[in-house]
Each structure stands twice: as C-alpha cells, then as structure tokens.
Amino acid sequence: MPTRPLSPHLSVYKLSRYTLASSIFNRFTGMGLSAGLLLLVYWLMAVAGGARTQARAMRLLAQPLMKLVYAGLIVAFCYHLVAGIRHLIWDTGRGLERAQSRRSAWLVGVVSLVLMLVLAYCAGRAAAGPP
Amino acid sequence: MSLRSPLRRVLGLGSAKEGVQHWWVQRLTSVALVPLSIWFVVSLLALPSLDHATVIAWMSQSWTALLLIVFVLVATWHSQLGVRVVVEDYVHGAGAKTLTLVIVSFTHVLIGAAGVFAVLKVACAAAP
Numbered sequence: 001m002p003t004r005p006l007s008p009h010l011s012v013y014k015l016s017r018y019t020l021a022s023s024i025f026n027r028f029t030g031m032g033l034s035a036g037l038l039l040l041v042y043w044l045m046a047v048a049g050g051a052r053t054q055a056r057a058m059r060l061l062a063q064p065l066m067k068l069v070y071a072g073l074i075v076a077f078c079y080h081l082v083a084g085i086r087h088l089i090w091d092t093g094r095g096l097e098r099a100q101s102r103r104s105a106w107l108v109g110v111v112s113l114v115l116m117l118v119l120a121y122c123a124g125r126a127a128a129g130p131p
Numbered sequence: 132m133s134l135r136s137p138l139r140r141v142l143g144l145g146s147a148k149e150g151v152q153h154w155w156v157q158r159l160t161s162v163a164l165v166p167l168s169i170w171f172v173v174s175l176l177a178l179p180s181l182d183h184a185t186v187i188a189w190m191s192q193s194w195t196a197l198l199l200i201v202f203v204l205v206a207t208w209h210s211q212l213g214v215r216v217v218v219e220d221y222v223h224g225a226g227a228k229t230l231t232l233v234i235v236s237f238t239h240v241l242i243g244a245a246g247v248f249a250v251l252k253v254a255c256a257a258a259p
Contacts, residue, residue, distance in 0.1 A: 044249035
C-alpha cells in the first residue's frame with residue numbers, strides 16, 4: 001500500500017460529530033437505494049412477464065417482512081434526497097463554513113424526517129386501498 | 132510526505148484531464164434524479180392499486196414509459212458511480228477490488244438493461 005494518505009480517513013475524525021454522521025449516513029442510504037433499485041427492476045420485469053408472473057412476484061413483495069424493507073427504503077430515499085440537495089448546494093461553494101455546515105446537518109435531519117413521515121403516511125393510505 | 136503517487140512521479144505527466152469526470156457525472160445524475168425520483172414516487176402512490184391491469188395501463192402511457200426509462204437509466208448510472216466509490220474505499224487488495232468492481236459494473240448494466248427492456252416490452256405490447 002502507498003504511504004500517502006488514502007481515503008477514507010475514518011480514524012482521524014471524531015466519530016461523535018454529527019456532520020460526519022450525516023455524511024456516512026448519506027453513503028449508507030445510497031447503498032440501500034442501490035439495493036432498492038434491484039427491487040424496482042425485479043418488479044418491472046415481473047410486470048412485463050404478464051399477469052401470472054406479476055401475481056407471483058406480488059405475493060413475495062407483499063410478505064409482512066417486506067414492510068420492513070419498504071420502511072427502510074422510505075428512510076433511505078428521504079434522507080438521501082435531502083442530504084443530496086445539501087451536497088449540491090455545497091458544490092456551488094455555499095454553506096461550507098463550520099457553523100453553517102452544522103446547522104444544515106440538523107436541517108437535513110429535520111426536513112428528511114418530516115418527509116419520511118409524510119411518505120410513510122401516504123404509502124400506508126395507498127396500501128390500505130381506495131376509500 | 133508527498134501527495135504525489137509513485138506513478139505520477141515516474142511518468143512525469145500532468146493530469147489526465149479526466150479527474151473531474153466521475154464527480155461531474157455524479158452531480159449531473161443527482162440533479163436529474165431530484166425531479167425524476169419525486170415524479171416516480173408520487174405517480175406510484177397515485178395509482179389506485181398495484182394489480183396487473185392498473186400497472187400495465189400506467190406503464191403503457193407514452194410519457195410514463197419515457198420517464199420510467201430515463202429514471203431507471205439515470206438511477207442505475209448514479210448508483211454505479213456511488214457503489215464504485217464505496218468499493219474503492221473499503222475493499223482492499225488489488226485482486227478483490229478489481230473483481231468487485233467488475234461484478235458491480237456487470238450488475239448495473241444488467242439492472243439498467245432489464246429495467247429498460249421491461250418498460251419497452253409493456254409499452255410496445257400495448258401500442259395500437
């Protein structure tokens with residue numbers, strides 16, 4: 001291995017910093033969404049396979065344990081979306097001061113949490129079927 | 132401690148002019164995914180049910196099919212770039228890293244192709 005510093009420099013930061021936690025969680029949720037992409041394409045292929053194939057896939061996708069997966073995907077989607085927008089704002093050179101960055105870390109947490117609750121509520125209503 | 136890699140010192144070359152390529156495409160796809168992913172989630176939630184007839188009717192609308200294909204392609208591209216960086220950061224050893232990157236690339240091509248194929252199949256079958 002080269003002796004020059006290579007990322008990730010996990011050991012040089014204080015892990016208690018939530019600015020760091022917000023960055024790691026962005027990566028973590030991104031990986032989760034990649035797995036979600038697999039699920040999406042599986043569903044699309046099942047739909048393309050015809051009514052019977054889709055019905056078989058839906059039985060698998062409607063397993064009670066899958067609710068946990070969907071909850072995870074909602075958390076991942078909302079967080080990654082909001083944290084990603086924070087990254088895009090950073091890319092314009094704005095909000096990089098320490099105080100601003102700490103404030104936006106909190107903001108990302110709060111906004112994504114609200115979004116998660118709204119999405120979970122809507123998904124719950126949609127799953128319950130039309131009134 | 133020098134920040135230059137040994138290869139850089141040996142070759143004595145400047146930058147390869149492609150240093151920002153990965154970064155730039157990652158941003159480009161994120162910007163596109165903001166409206167695309169919101170559109171996808173909202174339209175999926177707006178469907179009255181997820182049974183076959185409903186989903187087929189939805190997917191065979193031209194705009195839905197088009198946006199679904201773009202969404203799957205851009206999301207797959209974005210995912211590939213993201214997973215690649217994670218592998219480069221956390222999988223150590225040249226052999227294991229290369230092998231993992233090959234698997235990641237192949238899987239993403241398969242995901243993207245399967246998504247496009249599925250939407251096209253449904254949309255074309257329903258075309259008059």
